[in-house]
Amino acid sequence: MASTGLGFSSCFDSGNGTLQNVEEADGKTVMKVLIKDDPYTEVDGRAHKMWFHFKVSNLQTLKGKPLTVVLTNAGDCSYPGGWGGEALKGTPEGAAPYRACFSVDRTNWLRLDDTKYVDGALHMTLDAKAQTALGSQNSVYFAYFAPYSQELHMETMAGLVAQSPKTEIKTIGQTLDGADMEVVVVKNPEGVVENPKSLWFIARQHPGESMASWWMEGFLRRLLDPADPVANALLSKAVVYVVPMMNPDGAKRGYLRTNAAGANLNREWANPKEDYSPEVFWVLKEMHKTGLDLALDVHGDEALPFNFISGGEGCPRWSDRLASLQKEFCEAYQDANPDFQLVHGYPIDEKGTANLAICSNALLEAFDAPVMTLEMPFKDNANAPDKAMGWSTDRCKKLGESSLDATLKVVEKL
Ligand SMILES: [Zn+2]
Structure with missing residues (x-):
């Protein structure tokens, strides 16, 4: 468990993500997470990664402060172009930006409007719309796409x-x-x-x-x-x-x-x-x-x-x-x-x-x-x-x- 009292886990079927740390900065809480590698793939000459799926809990310890979850190794993933960003504007790939998926009930998955890819990291902020969707729930799941375990x-x-x-x-x-x-x-x-x-x-x-x-x-x-x-x-x-x-x-x-x-x-x-x-x-x-x-x-x-x-x-x-x-x-x-x-x-x-x-x-x-x-x-x-x-x-x-x-x-x- 992080020092702020927030919980983090990816220990479930189809889970992926490792907690690095949680910091307080400029009145908001920043949780840093690494996406875990697949095993090394000989024909591709690399260990792939990009899928993420994890749970953040004890949200009430935030006391209403905003939370940003940052995937710090997003830029090292197999298809960094998939995260979007300025470079893709005007291309077919840039025609719809990537927005992360989140859910409280693991059935209904919504998109997080405040998803930004900056300097090789994906920033996912629980904005006001997301907070409304969460209501009084104490846990939230994040995923690359609606999971199917x-x-x-x-x-x-x-x-x-x-x-x-x-x-x-x-x-x-x-x-x-x-x-x-x-x-x-x-x-x-x-x-x-x-x-x-x-x-x-x-x-x-x-x-x-x-x-x-x-x-x-x-x-x-x-x-x-x-x-x-x-x-x-x-x-x-x-x-x-x-x-x-x-x-x-x-x-x-x-x-x-x-x-x-x-x-x-x-x-x-x-x-x-x-x-x-x-x-x-x-x-x-x-x-x-x-x-x-x-x-x-x-x-x-x-x-x-x-x-x-x-x-x-x-x-x-x-x-x-x-x-x-x-x-x-x-x-x-x-x-x-x-x-x-x-x-x-x-x-x-x-x-x-x-x-x-x-x-x-x-x-x-x-x-x-x-x-x-x-x-x-x-x-x-x-x-x-x-x-x-x-x-x-x-x-x-x-x-x-x-x-x-x-x-x-x-x-x-x-
Ligand atoms: Zn495929």
Whole structure:
């Protein structure tokens, strides 16, 4: 506990943050916090960090004085451009500034307007609006984005997913920490479909990208809804394989990008190893058993305030057929949900230059199928910003739901 009487902890599922000190300065209290490193990642030549999630308690000891929490090593994080700052003004990355997330009940996450990135440190001040939201509460949680812990994932699997007559949950292997690697097989419960397509949806390879789990919750809820006509039409043509949590160990340990051994899973698909990246090893093995006609890998991007697809243009097997399927999927996605857009995204690779250790590229090469990476923002959708919530858990869920419309549009052409 800090000398001022304030409490600090990140000792819980998906927590990250170490208390440095608490100081009184100019009539306010300043709490300095370090973001903890992921284990060293060989292929990236660094230890990643950026995810934070911690609790500050005993707020009543402040006696109404303002509190600023400073992430002192924000500038050493993996994507310092994601924090915003003056340099990004006028760029797509600067179109919506980063604002930290806070919550008192761990369910409703609001944005902190007074979030500033200055000289390599992120300053998060509980301003008057935040104080009103806190009311008389004595504790507050801070996070990079609304967290989705491994425990919450397990509750979703045991409740929503396991209870549906459309699903079978298969354990296909284990992680290095001993968590189950699970695939949800979603089928038409009414009977056998002739020559069904195999569609794969995976999320949370990068454990700090918790928006991917909120997306998955929306996606699964709609796919399993017995009354949803789009979901049922899709399941009359396809079997859907879902891995909602690719990296349980990293999620539980509060990492940004790696598993327990420091493997960046989205750089492991060329040659996954059972003793280093078992998560990819087991899922890829399963994909080879079922075949794969389309796949979507769901992520979050630290810098760009937009939802977009990163496609397979750089792959050696990229073709007119795959280009047309990807285009049709993306256009249908935008029609179904205007939070998805086609203007802003990553630079497009020249054909033949793609990194084939990345999931989407490796799968496109192996299966000659459209395989895409979906990126959502940590910040907000700059085309339709939400002042209170930023890019929110509810909009992640809606974007997950809408992917079914886009998938149905292309399924017969796969
Ligand atoms: Zn990612």
